[in-house]
Amino acid sequence: MSLSALASSIAESPTLSLNETARALREKGESVIHLGGGEPKNKAPRSAAQACAAKLEGGDVKYTPTSGTAGLKQAVARYTEQSYGWSVGPANVIVCDGAKGALFNVLFALVDPGDEVVVLAPYWVSYPEMIKMVRGVPVIVRPPEGGFVPRLEDVAAALGAKTKALIVNSPNNPSGAVYPEELVAGLVRLCEERGIAYISDDIYHKLVFDGRTTPSPYRATDQDPETTKIISINGISKLFGMTGFRIGWAVAPKAMVKVLARIQAQTVSCTSGLLQAAAEGALNGPPADFEALRSSLQANRDVMMRELAAIPRLKVRRPEGTFYCLPDFRAYGADSAALARLLLEKALVVTVPGREFGMEGHLRLSYCTSAEEIREGAARIRWALDPEAPKQMRIGSKTVVRDWL
Ligand SMILES: Cc1ncc(COP(=O)(O)O)c(C=O)c1O
Structure with missing residues (x-):
């Protein structure tokens, strides 16, 4: 079937396809930390x-x-x-x-x-x-x-x-x-x-x-x-x-x-x-339904900021709203897609390459997940990128040795 040039030129939604990747890895029993998501974990009011x-x-x-x-x-x-x-x-x-x-x-x-x-x-x-x-x-x-x-x-x-x-x-x-x-x-x-x-x-x-x-x-x-x-x-x-x-x-x-x-x-x-x-x-x-969601996201934002501060050479701007932040990872590599791939393959952390948002060298990290996942995700990112971090890390049931830095 011959598709229109316009239809063929439309890019896949990177965020939705990352959701699929995370889902598939979790179904295989992998211990994935999804910092690429675009939806809070709350139940419907x-x-x-x-x-x-x-x-x-x-x-x-x-x-x-x-x-x-x-x-x-x-x-x-x-x-x-x-x-x-x-x-x-x-x-x-x-x-x-x-x-x-x-x-x-x-x-x-x-x-x-x-x-x-x-x-x-x-x-x-x-x-x-x-x-x-x-x-x-x-x-x-x-x-x-x-x-x-x-x-x-x-x-x-x-x-x-x-x-x-x-x-x-x-x-x-x-x-x-x-x-x-x-x-x-x-x-x-x-x-x-x-x-x-x-x-x-x-x-x-x-x-x-x-x-x-x-x-x-x-x-x-x-x-x-x-x-x-x-x-x-x-x-x-x-x-x-x-x-x-x-x-x-x-x-x-x-x-x-x-x-x-x-x-x-x-x-x-x-x-x-x-x-x-x-x-x-x-x-x-009741407005309380909305306020509970907003304040839980603010608390998660604070956890994310504290955890990212422990990663040397990362430049982070404190978000004033939403449930995302966009740290500058250029100290670890200019190619955000390559960085996101490395974090997914080696550390099982899903992030979204900044390139998709017109900000190469950055990664979008979501904090609409649990505080525990934010902590674990940030720790894995540090381990995967920082040569000063301990060489071994427990990821799910496996102990992984960092041999790529
Ligand atoms: C900036 C922005 N606009 C619109 C949307 C889409 O919202 P909806 O789920 O209502 O289609 C999103 C979803 O991620 C978004 O981030």
Whole structure:
């Protein structure tokens, strides 16, 4: 069968394929430490499980309206007002298959072949591939050496006649950085001046630490919900650790939501009503459910920082949010894919090469696992890379001697 050139050019999702590798190794009985994951270990909040069960019990298993159930859109509108002080109604909301589905629909709605979308490194792996899938061109803006936050002037210089959108993801996957308020405001103004969409991927916006809040792009605009250039993307995957429920949404002007609904109607029709009920239950549930997850991630962040500090020559920036960090491993090798392979093969630790996020020489480490796994993972990384570390290490039931340094 002959595949399209476009389909053949789309890269595999490195994070999802690493999940498969970790799963396969664990099934073989190997003692794998998975620091490559993108989902917390919590259970679904009770309010979500109960709402989903009640819906199923009632036998209501039909299609829902394309843009989502009235109840969930209402809950998202309320959440948007409470979280950002941005007053929207259900007609400004479309519910999609995860934030991923929302983002894809938004890019499909905005981009003509050859149009450019500006992406800020380090970036989430899927942005460039999704932009290519809608026949657009990703334009990458890099941060200054040693940092994870772009300079406003570098972003301005990247915007041209073909630019249709800027994607901003703060708190940021993979670095855990939260962009400062002045930068967010500057980026919003830039998009408004140039007439381009500001796509705010807010999937981690509440997962911030040390009493911080995430600067909201809506604070920087004097537009209203129907004229704004800001499209915010969010969902329950990270907010409630409900990744497998595949519910996300976009909040946008009504005219844009209508177009997004047409796209969704011709592709997936709607998302599952059962899972929308669960999302509504989670959004309407007690704030304690969310706070328990946030504070456990902050505690894990602290464990990860303490453990990484014991690895000499590693440069680590303390994450302000998310459940990732992106240490600079260049003292141990410039090729992040080779480093990640070595750690997997020799130490059975899964990490994600920084190259995938536009940050070669770095590795993304997740701390959404248990504190015990974080400690063990960091100890194995040190043993595998640092010539000063003891030569032998117990990995699962085996004692392994380091003979590659
Ligand atoms: C920055 C970012 N955006 C979007 C997503 C996708 O979220 P969802 O599971 O809701 O599709 C992820 C998942 O890892 C992410 O890290």
